[in-house]
Amino acid sequence: MPRTTAGPELDHLISLLSRLPGYGPRSATRAALHMLRKREQVMKPLAAALERVAETVKPCTVCGNWDAQDPCSICSDEGRDRSVICVVQDVSDVWALERARAHNGLYHVLGGLISPLDGVGPEDLRMRELSARSSEPNVLEIIMALPATVDGQTTAHYASEMLEGRGVTITGMARGVPVGGELDVLDEGTLAAALKARRPV
Amino acid sequence: MPRTTAGPELDHLISLLSRLPGYGPRSATRAALHMLRKREQVMKPLAAALERVAETVKPCTVCGNWDAQDPCSICSDEGRDRSVICVVQDVSDVWALERARAHNGLYHVLGGLISPLDGVGPEDLRMRELSARSSEPNVLEIIMALPATVDGQTTAHYASEMLEGRGVTITGMARGVPVGGELDVLDEGTLAAALKARRPV
Structure with missing residues (x-):
């Protein structure tokens, strides 16, 4: 059943919006209404921005990060330390680490x-590219910044084995209590790992 | 601070998305990432649909409902009862009543x-148009389907006074217990009104 009476085009827009994360048919209808009210300030600029980003933002052929330029702004930044490569699952992890200036x-x-x-194997990931980059003479350390989940640790383990004997140091992120974290809401695994890896204050 | 490293265009897109209802900077970033992954299935069609709807969907000059045609599909539907006009606050109310086939x-x-x-007065609303329509000879009843809030009832009262003596019946929606509504979660006003307006079963 159509969500609106304004014809198939608005209903098509709502069905596309309702596929966005966090949106369903109701909230998508509300969003469409909101945009129709703010046609010039929101709707038309959003249409243009979507079109532009869809055309210009592409994966970097060196590192896989998304950017409007290739190599990406990070790979082509001469001010960055080219001896350390941080391996991440996804582009959003690059964004998070960059926001943290970490x-x-x-x-x-x-x-x-x-x-x-x-059904995701190493050949579905950018493993071969990582292997090639790790052999470049300037690379000294590779940080496995992968999630502390079973799949994350499997992937980190696979990559570490692949890179063994290349003369690069392989490191992982520290596990422990998050900054600002209350002890009584943390899971047992984190608590046990943080206590075991205790350090002098 | 930019949300991403992919350049100003993606950050501009995220700032536009974060103005949509229910979205903030984080969820807008997630939505942008989701769309970049589904460029052909979601992002480009969404850009096109937004552009098309922004250009075509306009208020109906007769009733104020939004549609790609003018008069709107409801006003120009010969199968509808032209003797009853249902006065609503907003286009979304038309959509809700139509979905309910009410x-x-x-x-x-x-x-x-x-x-x-x-600072919203009658002159900011489509009151003059309602006054003109109520004088058309085929109009017999005007239903005030306005919210049961102070502003809603003020507006209904103003419109009813304006239309007095035109020979049209003015009605309002019944107040009572919503279908499927538990009594113990309803407010006192609704309970008192529903009990006072009790009817034989």
Whole structure:
């Protein structure tokens, strides 16, 4: 049944909006109404921005990060430390680490994790590219910044084995209590790992 | 601070998305990422649909409902009862009543409610158009389907007074217990009104 009486085009717009994360038919209808009210300030600029981003933002051929330029702005930034490559699952992890200003080296975006249950193997990820980059003479350290999940750790393990004997140091992120984290809401695994890896204050 | 490293265009897109109802910077970033992954299936069709709807969907000059045609599909539907006009606050109310198949007459969209606190007076609404339509000889009944709030009832009262003596019957929606509504979660006003307006079973 159509959501509106304004014809098939608005209903098509609502059905597209309702596929966005966090949106369903109701909230998509509300969003469409909101945009129709703010046609010049929101709707038309949004249409133009979507079109432009869809055309220009592409994966970097070096590291897999998305950018409007190739190599991406991080790979082509001469001010960054080219001896450290941070391996991440996805582009959103690059964005998160950059917002935290946590890493001044380069990145390598795998584009997923090894997941036998979902039928994702190493050949579906950017593993071969990582292997090639690790052999470049300037690379000294590779940080596995992958999730602390089964798939994340499987992937980190696979990559570490692949890179063994290349003369690069392989590191992983520290596990422990998150900054601002209350102890009584943390899971047992994190608590046990944080206590085991305790350090002098 | 930019949300991403992919350049100003993606950040501009995210800032536009974050103005949609229910979205903030984080969820807008997630939505942008989702769309970049589904460029051909979601992002480009959405850009095209937004552009098309922004260009074509306009208010009906008769009733104020939004449609790609003018008069709108409801006003120009010969199968509808032209003797009853249902007055609503907004286009979304037309959509809701149509989805419920609750009304087979015409509509009149006021485009808001009288609200002295927000500086909205009758002259900011489509009151003059309602007055003109109510004088058409075929109109017998006008239903005030306005919210059961202070502003809604003020507006209904104003419109009813304006239409007095035109020979049309003015009605309002029944107040009572919503279908499927539990009594113990309903407010006192609704309970008292529903009990007072009790009817033989």
